[in-house]
Amino acid sequence: MKTELSKSYEPEQVEEKWFDVWEQRGDFHADENSPKPHYSIVIPPPNVTGVLHMGHALNNTLQDILCRWKRMSGYEVLWMPGTDHAGIATQNVVEKQLAAENMDRHELGRDAFIERVWKWREESGGQIINQLRRLGASCDWQRERFTMDEGLSKAVREVFVSLYDEGLIYRDNRLINWCPRCHTALSDLEVEHDDKQGSLWHLRYPVKGTDRYLSVATTRPETMLGDTAVAVHPDDERYQDLIGQKVQLPLTEREIPIIADEYVDIEFGSGAVKITPAHDFNDFEIGKRHDLDFINILDESGLINENGGSYIGMERYAARTQVVTDLKDLGLLEKVDAYTNAVGECYRCRTTIEPYMSKQWYVAVKSLAAEAINAVESGQTKIVPQQWEKTYYEWMYNIQDWCVSRQIWWGHRIPAWFCNNCGEITVSRDDVSVCKHCSSNDLRQETDVLDTWFSSALWPFSTMGWPDQTQALQKFYPTSCLVTGFDILFFWVARMMMMGTKFMETVPFKEVYIHALVRDAQGQKMSKSKGNVIDPLTIVDEYGADAFRYTLCAFAAMGRDIKLSTDRIGGYRNFVNKLWNASRFALMNLEDFDPAGANLDQLSLSQADQWILSRYAFAAAEVNKALGNYKFNDAASILYSFTWHEFCDWYIELSKGNLYGEDTDVRYSTQVVLFTVLEGLLRMLHPIMPFVTEEIWHALPGERAVSSIMQATYPTTAIISTDDSAVADMELVMDVIRAIRNVRGELDVPPGKKIKVVLDCKSEAVVEAIHVGQEYIHSLARVENLVVGVAVERPRQASTQVAGEVEVLIPLADLINVDEEEARLNKEIDKIKKDVDFFEKKLSNEKFVANAPPQVLEKDRAKLATAVKKREILQQSLEKILTLK
RNA sequence: AGGCACGUAGCUCAGUGGGAGAGCACUUCCCUGACACGGAAGGGGUCGGCGGUUCAAUCCCGCCCGUGCCUACCA
Numbered sequence: 001m002k003t004e005l006s007k008s009y010e011p012e013q014v015e016e017k018w019f020d021v022w023e024q025r026g027d028f029h030a031d032e033n034s035p036k037p038h039y040s041i042v043i044p045p046p047n048v049t050g051v052l053h054m055g056h057a058l059n060n061t062l063q064d065i066l067c068r069w070k071r072m073s074g075y076e077v078l079w080m081p082g083t084d085h086a087g088i089a090t091q092n093v094v095e096k097q098l099a100a101e102n103m104d105r106h107e108l109g110r111d112a113f114i115e116r117v118w119k120w121r122e123e124s125g126g127q128i129i130n131q132l133r134r135l136g137a138s139c140d141w142q143r144e145r146f147t148m149d150e151g152l153s154k155a156v157r158e159v160f161v162s163l164y165d166e167g168l169i170y171r172d173n174r175l176i177n178w179c180p181r182c183h184t185a186l187s188d189l190e191v192e193h194d195d196k197q198g199s200l201w202h203l204r205y206p207v208k209g210t211d212r213y214l215s216v217a218t219t220r221p222e223t224m225l226g227d228t229a230v231a232v233h234p235d236d237e238r239y240q241d242l243i244g245q246k247v248q249l250p251l252t253e254r255e256i257p258i259i260a261d262e263y264v265d266i267e268f269g270s271g272a273v274k275i276t277p278a279h280d281f282n283d284f285e286i287g288k289r290h291d292l293d294f295i296n297i298l299d300e301s302g303l304i305n306e307n308g309g310s311y312i313g314m315e316r317y318a319a320r321t322q323v324v325t326d327l328k329d330l331g332l333l334e335k336v337d338a339y340t341n342a343v344g345e346c347y348r349c350r351t352t353i354e355p356y357m358s359k360q361w362y363v364a365v366k367s368l369a370a371e372a373i374n375a376v377e378s379g380q381t382k383i384v385p386q387q388w389e390k391t392y393y394e395w396m397y398n399i400q401d402w403c404v405s406r407q408i409w410w411g412h413r414i415p416a417w418f419c420n421n422c423g424e425i426t427v428s429r430d431d432v433s434v435c436k437h438c439s440s441n442d443l444r445q446e447t448d449v450l451d452t453w454f455s456s457a458l459w460p461f462s463t464m465g466w467p468d469q470t471q472a473l474q475k476f477y478p479t480s481c482l483v484t485g486f487d488i489l490f491f492w493v494a495r496m497m498m499m500g501t502k503f504m505e506t507v508p509f510k511e512v513y514i515h516a517l518v519r520d521a522q523g524q525k526m527s528k529s530k531g532n533v534i535d536p537l538t539i540v541d542e543y544g545a546d547a548f549r550y551t552l553c554a555f556a557a558m559g560r561d562i563k564l565s566t567d568r569i570g571g572y573r574n575f576v577n578k579l580w581n582a583s584r585f586a587l588m589n590l591e592d593f594d595p596a597g598a599n600l601d602q603l604s605l606s607q608a609d610q611w612i613l614s615r616y617a618f619a620a621a622e623v624n625k626a627l628g629n630y631k632f633n634d635a636a637s638i639l640y641s642f643t644w645h646e647f648c649d650w651y652i653e654l655s656k657g658n659l660y661g662e663d664t665d666v667r668y669s670t671q672v673v674l675f676t677v678l679e680g681l682l683r684m685l686h687p688i689m690p691f692v693t694e695e696i697w698h699a700l701p702g703e704r705a706v707s708s709i710m711q712a713t714y715p716t717t718a719i720i721s722t723d724d725s726a727v728a729d730m731e732l733v734m735d736v737i738r739a740i741r742n743v744r745g746e747l748d749v750p751p752g753k754k755i756k757v758v759l760d761c762k763s764e765a766v767v768e769a770i771h772v773g774q775e776y777i778h779s780l781a782r783v784e785n786l787v788v789g790v791a792v793e794r795p796r797q798a799s800t801q802v803a804g805e806v807e808v809l810i811p812l813a814d815l816i817n818v819d820e821e822e823a824r825l826n827k828e829i830d831k832i833k834k835d836v837d838f839f840e841k842k843l844s845n846e847k848f849v850a851n852a853p854p855q856v857l858e859k860d861r862a863k864l865a866t867a868v869k870k871r872e873i874l875q876q877s878l879e880k881i882l883t884l885k
Numbered sequence: 886a887g888g889c890a891c892g893u894a895g896c897u898c899a900g901u902g903g904g905a906g907a908g909c910a911c912u913u914c915c916c917u918g919a920c921a922c923g924g925a926a927g928g929g930g931u932c933g934g935c936g937g938u939u940c941a942a943u944c945c946c947g948c949c950c951g952u953g954c955c956u957a958c959c960a
Contacts, residue, residue, distance in 0.1 A: 005919095007919090007920080008920075008922065009922090193956090193957090200960080216960075217960055218960060219960070220960095231960095263958085263959090263960095264959095264960085265959060265960080267959095268959060268960065269959095269960065272960095273959090273960050274960075275960095280958080280960080281958055282958045282959085282960080283958095283960090284958095285958085341959090341960095342957090387889070387890085388889090390888080390889075391888080391889070391955075391956085394888070394889095394955095394956075395955095395956075398956085398957095486954090486955085487954095487955090489955095517954090554898095554899090554907095554908085555897090555898080557898080557899065561890090561891085561953080561954085562898095563897070563898090564897090565896080565897050565898090565908095565909080567896080567897075567908080567909045567910080568897065568898085568908060568909070570909080570922075571908050571909060571922090572908090573922065574920095574922040574923090575908095575922090576922085577920070577922045577923090578919090578920065578922080578923085580919085580920080580922095581919040581920035581922090581923085582919060582920075583919080584919045584920075585919030585920080586919080587919090588918095588919070589919095633898090633899065634899090637899075637907070637908095640907085640908090641907085648919085648920085649924085652919075653924095656918095660918095738926095741925060741926065742925095742926065742927090743926095744914095744925080744926080745913080745914075745925060745926030745927070746913095746926070746927080748913080748914070749914095750914080750915085751914070751915050751917075751924090751925070752915085752917075782917090834904095835904075838904060839904075842903090842904085842940095842941085845940065845941085846940085847940040847941090848903095848940045848941065849940080850940070851939085851940035851941085852903080852940055852941075853903090856903060856941090859903090860903085860904080863904075
């Protein structure tokens, strides 16, 4: 079946058509019973609330390139897709909907609310999954998973209970990061720190029984309501006599002690620090050391509670203002300085978090981290680029226990039951109604749910059916690679590593490829809350998925940030079109061609054929090397220049004469090569540009052995071995063509004008090479009269150019302007003189000659000789020209 | 404060211990039967600054300046 190709490539219908075919036919499905070696990737699960952004587009394009490349390279490929339930974010979305209906979740009740979230998920969740299809992602969509799925929930319980039984999960009442808007605890990682312009208030606390004041500084004056001490450094001479005394805490009835602690920095401020153990992480530690009271002055919403005396019910910032005013009225406000400090914010809603006393569930991670560290140190998992290993280690060595409980409803409810009778906790894989300790039936289940990242951490094996021992796990675990941005190195990589090594006793992935981050023009991370996102789908609409993918691939240099430029995308859109049109050319000239029975070995190949086949072999080898090392940008650039600058610019042009000529044998062998190279090129390009390559591939004449190009074999090497000297001869001919074109261009010879050219060659071998390629010179350089020989008769007046061992002489009679030739020659001579000078200087350096390796010396001497020769020829030519004036 | 990057052509970015690259933009010419989303020929950079190692440094080392990111409990 032949497809008529339109004049320019129109991506829309092609993309839609092929994706449907691929998916419906199950082309992406991984067979766990396949005898082929496996290659597996689990998608870093995007939030179910998410919409596709540039980061996803890059991340998934790279994964797709790897998967398609490996699939074509003989591997059974599993690319596991899915989403995570994004507890806080999803709950926020549905709560907003409720708010619009003047409801809140408490009116609805827990069960009804969760039902509502599921309904939201069915109707509008997981958009991102369909958006990935637009990019061409070849995930095994039949296996799509969600962290709240039954199977994955079972895995979560299994892990929770196992860790609890081992004593690696425990409860404790300590300070945590609390979001007063989301009403939940957050892990350290979920707090984002941002420098904020604030104030430093200096407060005066009266020392009991004296008329002295102790000055303390704070960025959060309202917390003074919960102060239970003032601390000074034990060695601070200013305050020796005060240690052990008390101050009267203003605005309250309380007297609090003055204590000595080495934490205090003598240099900072007055050297005295107010201590609020229930509202500051440092103060919490000091409070424990000195057995101070822990007075919580806030409620869950950040309002002052009953411990705040007359400030009760005030919002925390209103209380701040009021406290400052009141202190000022009492003459206890010493001064206020402008002050910048880092404020922690909720990563979901940007509300300033409060350190808050609360009883939470924790995972003791030290032992898990030790295994995860060992896995990287021992090379079981390789992080690429390697520089990220250092970051990974640094975080892992300093890791703190992980607060995993969240006070929300949407998520995996913690499988723990409190006994109202004996007060003990029962933790169980199955729901229980009887206390394990006292057999009472008076139980209530923990209302907290687990951190979403807890379930994400199990993703590499829970998606494959764990805790059941499935064939999928056997075949595809450990996964081959995880592709992710460094912003979630800790969220995902670290935690997946800990859980994988713990529960599978094997690393979850053999390699981790950390890619760049797509940022906006200011180098800021794109985020919904900043409003600086560009929708990748509008890019796909405008330029096509293939062009967009190619751009991302070309930009994916390791370790860098990406600032997307639409100009660049436009450039790759043109590239797609170039391929399209080159294919149109091929199809037009292959109408009478049947690839069946074609055998390159039995054909006599032209210079051009040999040349393009050798370039093909080079490109195939290089692109495999690049992809194997995650050098996506190298792969893109190798294929770009092979396609455009070698195949289109040269081979197609060179082939025209042979295709249009009389000689049917030559025409046939050219058709074979044209077909063969294009067909292989499409396969090489397919992982980066799946749609256009599939479309063209099916339009090629003849039958395909498999139903999709994605099942064809990826090129790795030469199609046939080529003759080096024929290739070199072709390159010489190309140099000659370039030399003639240079003269034509510089001397403004009209493109349509045919000219005479004399080629004075250094040897008969060169003459022979030119002879074989002279038709190329005629057509590509627009030459009508070509004289070739050794020491041929030279035109009396000619423009001169040098191409290797060939002197290119163009009789001036055909040229327009002697002045221009003079200018051109001067320019050329200046250029070559610089070369001569450079090498003469280098080679006259005795130390260089004495120390440089012989190959370098030899090479430079040869270069000098060539340059000198060229300079002489051009110089003589210039002198001749001057005699004409 | 510590850690990690980055500073190369007008713009966006590759790259290497041995004479500086790409895409886009720019200049000149061309609608030659695949393609004007095109073709041909050109112009353009003392590779952030200063030192050091080396026969040789844009690349390795040190310092400095500038930018960005990550981690951190200075009130």
